[in-house]
Amino acid sequence: MATEADQHDPNGPDPALLRAVRGYLDHLTVERGLAANTLSSYRRDLRRYLGFLTERGRTSLAAVDEPDVTEFxxxxxxxxPAHPPLGTNSAGRAVVAVRGLHRFAQREGLTADDPARGVRPPTPPRRLPKAVSLSDIESLLAAVDAEGDPRALRDRALLELLYGTGARISEAVGLDVDDITRLDDSGAVADGDGRPGVSVARFRGKGGKERLVPIGRFARRAVDAYLVRARPALARSGRGTPALFLNARGGRLTRQGAWAVLRAAAERAGLSDVSPHTLRHSFATHLLDGGADVRVVQELLGHASVTTTQVYTLVTVDRLREVYAASHPRANAIERA
Known part of the structure; x- marks a missing residue:
């Protein structure tokens, strides 16, 4: 049987490099259980990396240094000449594959050092959250016929609640009826005696963390109308689930079902690229535009860190710049200076 050396292409990567990559891919397959598509991408990235190392005269991973990885x-x-430029995500995946290869080689004793440790994948550009205007939100909500059948009342309540609280879609469909309560001024559950209070929704966010979010007047009216005039009719087909939002069979409305509700309303309103997260982004952006403190918005959204919430302030700064440029009599003169 021909040996690996006999079969080696003199113009291709050195057998030592091939063995190292093969061992790493076997490790990813057997011990890490990576998906077939991910393995295929890594194999393609590492094939290109081996070609690059061969071009630079490297015959083993031990001969590779950090400038090699940086140049790659x-x-x-x-x-x-042989490859078009890669975007941030594709280049980042290739660097992750290379870093994993060198980390594996060091752990297996093939190399003394890890030359890729200090080379970071390119940072993807920050994508600002997408928010829609208040008029588009109103068009979206008006596209649901709240005087229609029970499902229409449910749909209006769902959309009003998503926009009115900034909830994630999984949080909204995870609500039970008892998660909608009214608190009095002391923070205790109101007893229905007519004293002032505020309606709140108890959401269970990421990591099981709970938070209370006030429900505005429009959302509360829509939820009340659904609970009184629609939910009992939907519940008759089910088995007594405590879920707030029910499907046509009386079970808990799924994320996919809620997505379909929003998609249908957006189509009727003539809106494109509207998702449940768009409503969440719009909730946050409209609050900040209205003067809300970023820390308050952080609590309402259930973000663990205010850094996550601060991306919305970039959106509002852009909005302020647009208003200033359109409204101030000397804005254009200042911009040209």
Missing amino acids: LRRLREGD
């Missing part, structure tokens, strides 16, 4: 990343981003 530059080639990924800028392209070369």
